[in-house]
Amino acid sequence: MQLASRKLIDRSFTGLSVFSIVLVAGALVIILTPIVGRGMGAVFFRGTVEHRQVQLDLFGHGRGEDIAAEVAAAEEARRQVYVLIAEFEQELADSIRARRQYAEAMEEVKAGLRELLGPFPGETPVLYRERYGQTRWDRAQIKLQRVLYAETYDYSDPTQMGQKVLTPRVEEFAGTSLEPLFTILPARLEEMLRPRPTFYWRFFTNTATADYSFGGIWPDILGTFYLTFWTILFAVPMGIISAIYLVEYAREGNRIVVLVRTCINTLAGVPSIVFGLFGLAFFINTLRVSEGRSVLAGSLTLALLILPLVIRSAEEAIRAVPHTYKEASLSLGAGQWRTIVRVILPAALPGVLTGVVISMGRAAGETAPIIFTAAVSVARPMGLWSGLSEPTHALPWSVYTLCTEHKTVDEIRHVQYGMVFTLVLMVLLLNSVAILLRARISRKLRG
C-alpha cells in the first residue's frame, strides 16, 4: 500500500471517530432542545385573561379586583361576538331554508367559540375543562383557526390517504349576518383574551385539576420525591455496608465474594420491568406490605434496582482511600471497625455521596418498576410518613399516561413537555452535583 493511502486511512479514521463524538453530542442536543425549549413553554408563555381567572378561581392566586376589571373589559370586547351569534340564531329560527343550510356549520362555529372564549354567557358546564376559554395565547391561535376554517377531508384519490382541505368560513357564511364575525374575531381577539407575558412559576407548586388541563404538577413532583426519599433510605445503608464488607472484610477470591459479585452483576443486568413484576409478586402479593400499589412497595422495588449502583460506587470510593490512612489508624491502636467508621468512611464520603446522588437520579427517573408497585394516575394528596402505604402520583408515570392515555392529548402538550422538562431538570441537577463532587475529590487527591 502506498504511503498516501495509509495517510488517507489514518485521516479518515480520525475523522470518523471525531464524527462519532460529534454525533453523540448532537443526539443529546437534538433530544434536549425540544424538551427544554417547549418545556420552558409550560412556565413562560403568553397567558390570557382566562389563565388569570383560572388561577383565581381554582387556586386563589392573584388580586380579585384586577382580574374582575380585566374580565369585564374582555367581556365588553366579546359582547359583539355574542350579539352577532344571537342575531344569526334568530334568523335561523325564522327561516327553515337558512336553518337547513347553516345549522350544522353554526354548531361547529359555536363549539369552536366555546373552546376559544369559554362558555357563552349564561352557560355553566359541568367539566372544569369546558368552563374556561384558552389560557394560553398559542393555543388560542390554533383554536381561532378552527373557528375561521372548516376542516374537511378529500377522499377522491383512492391511492392516497385523505387530504385535509380547509375552507374559510367567511365564504361559507357569505351574505349572512354572521359574516362580520369572521373579520371581527381575528382582529379583536387580543382585546377579548388580553394575552400578557406570564411567568407561571406556580406550575411547579400548584396542584392540577383531575385531567391536568389547568394547574401545575406539584402532586407528581411530591410523589417522585417521596419515592426517591424512601428508596435512598432503604438502599444506601445496605449498599454502603455491603461495600464495606466487600472491601475491608472479605478476602478476594473467597467463594462467598465471588458469589456476591456475580449476584450484584446479575442484579444490575435484570431488566427494570422484571423488577416491577417481582415487586408485585413479592412485596404486594406475598409479603402484603400494602393493599395494592403503595409508596412502600414501589420504593422497596426501586431500592433493589439501585442497590448494585450504590454498592459499586461505594466500593470504588472506599477503595480509593489511600492505604496509608488505614495503616496509620491501625498503628495508633484503633480496631478494624473503628478504623472503618472514623477514618475510612469520612475519607470516602464524597465519593460515596457521588454514587448516592447518581442513584437518586436513577430512582427518580425509573418508570417500569413502579408501574405495578406504586404509581397511579389518580391519587390522594398525602404526607411523607402517612403516604407510605398509599399509591402515589409520580412524574415519569404521569408523563407516560398524559401522552398516551389522556383524552385530549394535543390540548395539554405544554403540560407534558413541562413534566418531562421538570424530570430531566431534576435528574440533570442531581448529576451536576455528582460531577461537581467528583471534581472536588479529584482536586483533593491531586493535592
Added chain:
Amino acid sequence: MEPAQSMTSRQAPGRRNALVLSKRASRLNRLAALLGHGLLLLLTLSSVLSVLFIFYFIIRDAIPFFQLRGFREFFAGTQWYPSANPASFGAFPIFLGSMLVTAGAVMVAVPFGVCASVCLSDILPFTLRQLVKPVIEILAAIPSVAFGFFALVVFAPRLQADGGGLLSVASWMIGAPVAGLTAFILSDLLTAGLSGTARWVGRGLLLVVLGALAFWGLWAAGSFFRSLDISSGTNALNVSIILGIMALPTVISVSEDALQAVGRELREGAYALGSTRAETLLRVVMPAASSGICAAVILGVMRAFGETMVVWMASGNAAHVPSPWYNLLQPVRTLTATIAGDMGEADHVTGSERYHVLFAMALVLLTVSFVFSWLSERVVSRAVRIRGGQ
C-alpha cells in the same frame, strides 16, 4: 485535668497494664468482632438473597403457564390473542419484535459507540475529553421515559412525514465517505503489482470505475429510501434509533475503559515500528482490547433488550410478524412492552393464564439477561487473566 482524671479512673485496680486487655475483655472483643463480621456478611448476602428471590418468584408464577399451555405455542405460535375466547398465546412475534429492535439498536450503538470510545481514549486532547465526558454522563442519566416521550412526540411525526428523505440523507452521509475511501484503497491495492506510469494509469482508471459504481449504488439506495412509504412513525426503526442512542453511553464508557487498560507500551511499540495512528489502533490496540469491547457490546445489547418505556411508547405495539420479517418500518411489540401493557388488565385476574404468561415472558427476559451478564463477566475475567499472564 480532665484527661488525666479519666486515665486514672479507667485504670482498674486489678489490672497490671492499661494497654493489655484482660482475657475476658479480649474474648468479648473478639466475639463482638466476629458477630459484627457475621452481621455484615448477612447484610452483604442480601443482594444474593434478592437475586434468588427474583428468580424464585418469577419462576413460581411462570410455571403454571407452562403447565397449562406447554412450550410449543408460546415459543412458536404466531397468534397473540390473550383476551380472546379461546385465548391463544403465540409469543413468537413478540420475541421477534424484541430481537429486531435490539438488533437495530446494536447497529446504531456499536459502530458509533466504539468509534467514539476510540476518539475519547486516543484522539481527543485531555481538555476536550474532560468536556465530552459529562456529555456522555448526561446522556446516560436522562430517564428512559424522556427518551420515550421524545420518540413518540417529536421523532415519530417527523419520521412519518419525511422519513424516506431522512433515511436517504443518512445513507448518503454515511455511504459517500465510506464508498469513496473504499474505492481509493481498492484502486491502490489492486494496482500494487504494476509499477511506474502503468500503475498511475491503472489506478486512475480503477478509481473512476469504482467511483462511478459506488455513486450508482448510493444513488439507487437513496432513491429506494426516498420512495419508501412510512405509514406510521411509531415503528421498529424509530425505537431502534432511540434505543441505540440510549445504549451509546454504556458502550462508550465500557469500551473506553478497555482501550485505556491496554498499556502505553503496546502503543509506543507500534508507533516505533512506523505504523500510523489508525494502524496502531486498528491492528494493535483494538485487538488487545477486544474482550473489553465485546463486554461493551454485550452490555449495550442488555440495555436495549431490557428497556421498557421507549418501546412501550413508540414501537406501535402490534403483535404480528412484520412482512418481510426484517422490515423495520412496521410497528412491532416487544417482551418488555407486553408485560408493561398487559399487566394492567391481567392484574385483576391473578392466577389466570393471562397473568402467568407475563411471568413466563419475564422469565425469558431474566434468563437472557442472566446469560448475557454471565457472558460479559466471563469475557472480562478472561481479559484480566490474559493481561495478567503477559
